[in-house]
Structures are given as structure tokens and as C-alpha cells.
Amino acid sequence: MFILDLIGVAVFAVSGAVAAARARLDVFGIVVLGVITALGGGVIRDLLLGITPPSTLRQWPYLLVAGLASLLAWIPPAKGRSREVTRRTVLVADALGLALFVTTGTATAFAVGAPAVTACLVGVLTGVGGGVLRDVLLREIPMVLHRDIYALPAIAGAHLVAAGHWLSWPEPVTLAAGAVSIAALRLLAIWRGRDAPRPPERTQPDELTGH
């Protein structure tokens, strides 16, 4: 679980750092935002579970991996790498981080004896927390609230981990099933450009009349 956590930290750090670079932050801002995005979800998880100081703030490897991964965003873009590629890199890194963090977050909550409903919620918050911090700090509406299907894969995956826990599956199988299903659902949603349904035209009339 430690290794999975580190991979999640690295991909979320890339997602935060690339978003920060797009917002024209300086190198410290990029590294700080990368680290916050990478460790934010785990800190939220540990605070909710009463694990203090948060485990991600107690171990060098997390910080080191987050910092180094953030520096990747500082590499000058190769010729031909367009904004579109950058945007997609953030989306895919974010999807992988989501998958890993939701599953390890849910499993950590079960490990400290939380009931299933708490474990699922904590898992989802572990997954989306870092990205929400990243988007709020860059003054963007968080991706989890925005157009794309984002919350649904996380919730589905957390429930799958809870089901595996309830059925006493071996933990690696449970974690793998959860992570793969989240990543697959999220990447599918990105690929198909699926938006979740929106409420019927509430403000449209105003927009139509131009006021």
C-alpha cells in the first residue's frame, strides 16, 4: 500500500505542478502546489480518521517524491507538445491519482476500524481532496464539481473496496479491483467527453433574451 500511495503522490504532484505551470506560477509556486496536491488528500484522510500528525507529513519519501515529480513540470516542453497535450496529461495523471488515493484511503479507513459508510466517504475525500485544493488555490471551480463525470467513478470504486472488505477478499485483489475500475471509468468519461446531465433550463431564459 506504501508503494501505491507513493505512485499516487507522484501522479497527483505532476497534475498539480502542471496546472500551476499553466497558471504561470514561479518554480516555488509550482513545487508547493505540486506537493499540496499530492499530499492534501492524505492529510485530509488522516485528519478525518484522527491519525495525527498525518502520516504523509511524517515520512521523507512522500515529500521527496512529491517535490521531484513537481519539478517534472518545469522541464521545457518539447517542440510539438501543445497545450492540448499538457491539458490531457493533467487529466490522465489526475485520473490515476484519483484511482490510487480512493482505494488506499478507503482501505486505511477500514484498517483503523471505521464503519463502511465512513470508509467510503473518507476514501472519496482522500481521492478528490488534493485536486480540490489545487483547483481552489488556482481560483478554478474544482474539477469534481465541474462538467465531467468525476465523483461517480470515485464513489463506485470506494463501494467496490467496501464490498471486497465485506466479502473478505484478499486486500491486494480488493485494491486492484477498486483502482482499475476507477481509472477505467474516469478515463472512459474523459475519452467519450461525457458530461453528467444538468438541470433543465433555469437561467437560459435570461440568457436567451440577452439580459
Place this chain on the structure above:
Amino acid sequence: MFILDLIGVAVFAVSGAVAAARARLDVFGIVVLGVITALGGGVIRDLLLGITPPSTLRQWPYLLVAGLASLLAWIPPAKGRSREVTRRTVLVADALGLALFVTTGTATAFAVGAPAVTACLVGVLTGVGGGVLRDVLLREIPMVLHRDIYALPAIAGAHLVAAGHWLSWPEPVTLAAGAVSIAALRLLAIWRGRDAPRPPERTQPDELTGH
């Protein structure tokens, strides 16, 4: 207190979900923002008091009520319901949620043995926390900082609950007095359109000269 808490959860969920619908979020964004607005204050309260995992994340009813109430915002608006009605619905739901959360938050803090100053602060933060999260996530300056008198009723109500606690009033009386006074003050402020005083013209000169 559980029932009051659930009603507070429901009205805050409506306030968050309607605000999310106005911001044109999709159905998942609406439900997620409704749930965050509804449960955010209680989670902040429990984190500050060291109650982990937060009680609002441990029980199905909270989540269920928050989710269902959020879906209300998805109901197509009836003919004649204007933006103004929507705006007022958010304001009134927010005032009721504030009243219920401040009083139950203050009482919860006393129940775990916090001193009076902590209880008042935790109560106010329980009341305003969910709304602040809602506004920050939608990139708006939080209502509590903005024009209207918002913090004052919360602070007054929390002190009333503290006074009731100190005078050993029966708890239902204390809670009712606190909640009614907060809701009354807040609704009065909305109705009279009262703004709190602002500092004297600091940036006005620039605005007058047009630069």
C-alpha cells in the same frame, strides 16, 4: 438534537445545491456541493473538537438527507419562479441552517467539556463553515464576509446558548432560544437589506478619478 441536526443538514443541502444549479453545474456537482455544504460545518466542528471520524460521516441518515435535499434543486422551476425567488430561497435556507448549526455546534462543544469561548467559536464555525465551503468552491467571496449582517446573529446566538448553559437552563429551551434569535436576526437583516458599516472611502478617490 439529532432531528435539529438533520433539518439543518437538509436546508443547507438545499442552499448548496441551488447555488450549484445557478452556477450551471451538472447533477453530480449539484449533489456533491449540496452534501459538502450540508456536512461541512459538522465536519469542521468535529475536527476542532477532536471527534474522529466526524459523526456526520458515520451515519447514513445525514448523507441520505443531504443527498435527497440536494436533488430538490434539480426539480425544473415552475412557471413564474424567477431568479429572484431562487436567490431568496438560498438566503432563507441558509439562515435556517445557520441558526440550527450554530446552536447545535455550541451545545456539542459544551457536551465534550469545552470552555465557553471555545464553544462559542466552534458554534459559529459550525454554522458558517458549510456556507464558506460552498462559496469558496463556487469561487464566490463567502457570504459571511460579504455585505450582509451574517456573522453578528451567529455570534449573538452562540453567546445566548453559552448564557443558557451557564444559567443551567434546560437544554431544549437554550437551543430553541439560540436558534430562534439567530434566524430572526438574520431574516430581519435580509428583509431590511441592512448592510454593516464599511470603512470610509479608502479606494474611492481612485474610482472617482476613473483610474
Place this chain on the structure above:
Amino acid sequence: MFILDLIGVAVFAVSGAVAAARARLDVFGIVVLGVITALGGGVIRDLLLGITPPSTLRQWPYLLVAGLASLLAWIPPAKGRSREVTRRTVLVADALGLALFVTTGTATAFAVGAPAVTACLVGVLTGVGGGVLRDVLLREIPMVLHRDIYALPAIAGAHLVAAGHWLSWPEPVTLAAGAVSIAALRLLAIWRGRDAPRPPERTQPDELTGH
């Protein structure tokens, strides 16, 4: 350490309140934002260290000092005090608050037995936390992520406190060395207008072609 903490609270309250006044908030918004900016870092520190309820929410002096310092921002600006003076006041108050909070935050973490890496991180988060809350609530990109060198002095100072702890320096010496070095580095960065390096032209091409 209590006195240093109170001075840090006062200067951060001024920094938050002046920023709120610049954003044309009313008097309650100004005081609330001043108090949040002043106490936010300490609350984050205590939550991360598992000290609940947070010590800054348990003692009247903190609140009183934060509230009174916030009211300073409401004093009508003297003739000749320009926006530039206001802006610099916020920057300098923020630098002093950063210096005091990073050092006391790091020392508090050591006092509860945290390892060095945690102590440094908690110290930095104590220092930048209040300012980040202030900027997020006013819908600005946090200063810590923005142009100026901000994170570096905090990180350097926290490490200096850790070094002093490791070398068993007397605590007042350690705290003074940490605070002075942070304030000096930060004020130097403000005075020289030094920006940290930014990544090479990633989005510039778009800007150059005007699209």
C-alpha cells in the same frame, strides 16, 4: 512563546483586515477575515498535531488581540497615505507574521514530540496557513504560490529551528534565529522585488501571436 504568538496574531490580523478593507468588505467582514488570518495558521498547526480543541480557540487573549488589531484597518487613512502604503503595510505585516508563526509552529511540533520532517512542515504550514485562508476567501491566488519568494524563507527558517533543536541550542536563541532569518529573507525579497524563476515560455507562443 505566548507573547511571540500574540504578536504574530496581531500582525496577521492587520494583514487580513487591511486586505479585507481593500476588497471593500464591511466592518464585520474585516474583523472576521482579520481573525481568520490571525488564528488560521495556529488552528491548522493544532489540527495537524492532534491538539484539540486548538489552543488558539481556547484563550480569550488571542481572539481579543486579533479582533482589536483587525479594527486598526478601519481607521480612516491619513491624508497622503496612498494605496501603495497600504499594500506595503500588508506585505510587511505578513512577513513578520510569517516569521513568528513558522518558528513557534516548528517549536510547538517539537514540543509534542514530532519528528524533524513533520516539525518543519507543520511550522511552514502554520506560517502560510492564515495567509492562504485570507487570499482564498478574497478570491486571490495565495501569495505563497505567487510571484514573490515566500515559501523559501519559511522553509529555511523552519530548518534553522530544527537545526537549533538538534544542536540543543537554548530555545529563545533558536526561535530568535529562526524568526529573524525568515523576516530578513522575506523583507529582502520584497525590497529587491525578486521573483523566483519561472518555467520557460510554455504559453508565451499563444500570447505572442495574440490568441
